[in-house]
Amino acid sequence: MDNILNTIAKATKLRVENAKERLPLNRLIEKIYESYCLYDNSTQEAFPFEKTLKKPGISFICEVKKASPSKGIIDPVYPFVQIAKEYEEAGADAVSVLTEPEFFKGENEHLQDIRKNISLPILRKDFTVDEYQIYEAKYLGADAVLLICALLDEEIIKKYISICDKLGLSALVEAHTEEEIKMAVRAGARIVGVNNRDLKTFRVDVSNSIRLRKLVPKSICFVSESGIQNHEDILRLQDCGVDGVLIGESLMRSTNKKEKLKSLKGD
Ligand SMILES: O=P(O)(O)OC[C@@H](O)[C@@H](O)c1c[nH]c2ccccc12
Numbered sequence: 001m002d003n004i005l006n007t008i009a010k011a012t013k014l015r016v017e018n019a020k021e022r023l024p025l026n027r028l029i030e031k032i033y034e035s036y037c038l039y040d041n042s043t044q045e046a047f048p049f050e051k052t053l054k055k056p057g058i059s060f061i062c063e064v065k066k067a068s069p070s071k072g073i074i075d076p077v078y079p080f081v082q083i084a085k086e087y088e089e090a091g092a093d094a095v096s097v098l099t100e101p102e103f104f105k106g107e108n109e110h111l112q113d114i115r116k117n118i119s120l121p122i123l124r125k126d127f128t129v130d131e132y133q134i135y136e137a138k139y140l141g142a143d144a145v146l147l148i149c150a151l152l153d154e155e156i157i158k159k160y161i162s163i164c165d166k167l168g169l170s171a172l173v174e175a176h177t178e179e180e181i182k183m184a185v186r187a188g189a190r191i192v193g194v195n196n197r198d199l200k201t202f203r204v205d206v207s208n209s210i211r212l213r214k215l216v217p218k219s220i221c222f223v224s225e226s227g228i229q230n231h232e233d234i235l236r237l238q239d240c241g242v243d244g245v246l247i248g249e250s251l252m253r254s255t256n257k258k259e260k261l262k263s264l265k266g267d
Contacts, residue, residue: 003200004069004103008127009151011102016130028135032167035139046168049121049144050191052093053221053244058234059093060261061123061223063248064114066098066105070202073105074252083257084114090258091265096123096246099140108140115141123172127151134163144170144191149180150199157187172223176208181215192216193246197226206233213240231266 023031053059064087066078075083084095097114098106104125111124124142126133129151137145147160157173164171173189175181176198184192194209204227216222224237225246237245247264254260 004202005127005148005150005199008069008100008103009129012100012127012129012133015101016132019136020132025132025135028132028139032135032139047143047170049094049123049170049172050221052121053191053223055093058238058242059244060091060265061094061096061244061246062087062090062092062251062257062261063096063125063246064098064110065096065125065248065252067103068249069103070197071249074249078105080110081113081117083252084118086257087251087261088118088120090261092120092261093244094121094123094143096125096248097142098125100126108136111140111142121170128160131160131163134160134167134169138167138169142169144172146174146193147171147189148174148199149183150176154183154187157184157189161188161190174225175212178212178215181212185216185220189220191221191223193223193225195225196228206236209242210236210240213242228264231264234264234266 064080064083066075067073087095097111098104099108099111100106115122121143123144124137125146128145128147134145145164147157161171170191172191172193173184174193174195175184176195194212196206196208197204206227209224213222221243223244223246224242228245228247229250251257251260
């Protein structure tokens, strides 16, 4: 039980309890109603994140991330708004923003600021352990949240997806093993992400998504996450029918993100 994922989950629970004390869920919901006219599921504006993944070809989800538990600080300067704008200009299809403060050095305000400056769909990268975080994501302006199977059980995932549906948010349900994939599918996930990084050991292996792709019906969007370095990786993933890729570090470490995205796409 004593792996990094559980350590982060524990810290997150504490953080959420504090957030609830400052702003209880009922008040957070009121604030969402004040700033949004909540989506009717039939309107076209809802779920832009999954719409982007359904487009033909691979969608590129580019991640804005200052640090990670496996790599430490990746970008000490971290001009997060500028990075997100650069991704948009470079032709990204969606942006992922880390908001976890302790291990990834993110902030909720990073997402809010980025939202004001780009029009691409935004995935809020946090460790969802409480439904409060889903409402928080909506309030911050996100279009999608991350649900990590290793932290949740099937019934909870189902419940969280229904909250997402109500809010017009997409849920990227992250799995790492065959068992977790089956659980995500049973829970009704419309987007399944396979993390090529084992969050318990940090080992990265892109063939993990290739192996698990076959277990997910084609009607469900499939995203390959982590450790994607170059166009060869993309070609391998394209061959097995991946709908989207989530790329962080290799873009974050490039001084010219536009060129890096171009080369990843093979343009
Ligand atoms: O930086 P990378 O190796 O390209 O990975 C990006 C993204 O997949 C990774 O940050 C990630 C995938 N799943 C997560 C869950 C929590 C935090 C982070 C992640």
